[in-house]
Amino acid sequence: MLKSSITEKIEGFFTNGFDENGMIVSPEYKEKVLSLNRIALYASLKWLQGMEAIDGEDLERFEYTKRCRNTLAHEMRTFASSCVDFDVA
DSSP: OHHHHHHHHHHHHTEEEEETTEEEEOHHHHHHTGGGOSSHHHHHHHHHHHTTSSOHHHHHHHHHHHHHHHHHHHSHHHHHHTTOOOOOO
16 A cells, blocks of 8 residues: 555656556656666655655655564464554553
């Protein structure tokens, strides 16, 4: 969800209209964004950083959030079966 909200907003920024297949994305998107990294998400983040919309601290927060999400997603069974008491006060 976070991934698509980032990549789709950047792709939408480079959209030149719509046709029967959806958005018509400008070739500039490939040149200015996708050329920054082979993974569209990281290319988008790097482009945002280059535009000074985010900084290094934002990227660190993103990576931390991603690690937390991955841990929860991949270890859900462990968390669920460990009877850990979470204080959500």
